[in-house]
Amino acid sequence: MDIQEKIKAIEKQIEAALQEIKSSKSLLELKMRFLGKTGEISALMKNMRDVPPEQRPNMGKILNALRQWTEEKFDNLEKSLKQLELKKRYAEEKIDVTVPGHRLPGGAFHPNTLIKNELVSVFAGMGFEIFEGPEIENDYYNFTALNTPADHPARDMQDTFYLTENLLLRTQTSAGQIRVMENKKPPIKILSPGVVYRSDDDATHSPMFSQMEGLVVDKGITLCDLKGMLDEFAKKIFGENVKTRLRPSYFPFTEPSVEVDVSCFECGGKGCRLCKGTGWIEILGAGMVNRRVLEGCGVDPDEYTGFAFGMGIERIAMLKYGINNMKLLFEGDVRFLKQFKD
Numbered sequence: 001m002d003i004q005e006k007i008k009a010i011e012k013q014i015e016a017a018l019q020e021i022k023s024s025k026s027l028l029e030l031k032m033r034f035l036g037k038t039g040e041i042s043a044l045m046k047n048m049r050d051v052p053p054e055q056r057p058n059m060g061k062i063l064n065a066l067r068q069w070t071e072e073k074f075d076n077l078e079k080s081l082k083q084l085e086l087k088k089r090y091a092e093e094k095i096d097v098t099v100p101g102h103r104l105p106g107g108a109f110h111p112n113t114l115i116k117n118e119l120v121s122v123f124a125g126m127g128f129e130i131f132e133g134p135e136i137e138n139d140y141y142n143f144t145a146l147n148t149p150a151d152h153p154a155r156d157m158q159d160t161f162y163l164t165e166n167l168l169l170r171t172q173t174s175a176g177q178i179r180v181m182e183n184k185k186p187p188i189k190i191l192s193p194g195v196v197y198r199s200d201d202d203a204t205h206s207p208m209f210s211q212m213e214g215l216v217v218d219k220g221i222t223l224c225d226l227k228g229m230l231d232e233f234a235k236k237i238f239g240e241n242v243k244t245r246l247r248p249s250y251f252p253f254t255e256p257s258v259e260v261d262v263s264c265f266e267c268g269g270k271g272c273r274l275c276k277g278t279g280w281i282e283i284l285g286a287g288m289v290n291r292r293v294l295e296g297c298g299v300d301p302d303e304y305t306g307f308a309f310g311m312g313i314e315r316i317a318m319l320k321y322g323i324n325n326m327k328l329l330f331e332g333d334v335r336f337l338k339q340f341k342d
Helices: 002-018 026-037 042-048 053-092 110-123 174-182 223-238 291-296 312-322 336-341
Strands: 136-138 168-169 186-197 206-217 244-251 254-263 280-289 307-310
Touching: 002 026, 002 042, 002 053, 002 110, 026 042, 026 053, 042 053, 110 186, 110 206, 110 223, 110 312, 110 336, 174 186, 174 206, 174 291, 206 223, 223 244, 223 254, 223 280, 223 307, 223 312, 244 280, 254 307, 280 291, 280 312, 307 312
Parallel strands: none
Antiparallel strands: 136 168, 186 206, 206 307, 244 254, 254 280, 280 307
């Protein structure tokens, strides 16, 4: 078969094949069959080296005309197929705006977020600024600067998540008060919310939970100022009739230290299941900033005094919303979370 017959045969094959094409994908496969690097027309062009030199110019024109004719055929069909496919897609994706829609359920804030926002609002109203420290702390800010002895149980591996010998996941947001006092001169009034980590896990404890630390440093600050501020805080969060009381306690970074209770907002102090019959509920720890902590941060303890307090956001949420298992706050169960939708 000479070259002319081969060309006519290819043209017939192309014409016949194009009649059967129904999609762009099939068209691309056919295009590769004839115009690809190993296609039939490309093979004819490679055979030009076997054509006598005097015939090559004429043969080249013939083959180029064949290639051009083929490309035009494919391009024209490709445009038509794309238009048909686009119309089909529009038809499939058509939306009938007259059909009644489905109302999607709205989300709700997590109880932790609700409590955090409420606490920030309360303390911001008292003039507190927000400070957020790093979650990965070094031993100095998390323990040493907070007057925690080297042999204190809190430093043990079973209580603290150590990353290296000196770096750890912070066990308390109290580390933030050291960073603030080192870089800011009194008066200081900051609130430091954030996530902390401890090796503890049961119905009322989690290895990861949220804390909120408060710090006030100025001239003439006393325990009475702390009590007055906590009274205002408790009324805003738990109700106007709630009272607070301070019980002696111990924290390395405060002296004196106190545990803070509120009168049971469920029974009014008469005694119930929530307060275990005592009429009081423990909510946070606090105290006057230890002189050694102030000195270590470059603050003169003879001129300035201060108080600090810290609370677990999950604990406040559990008390306020009657949640009996802390794990519910971390499971992300929509059935649980939607109960807190306004």
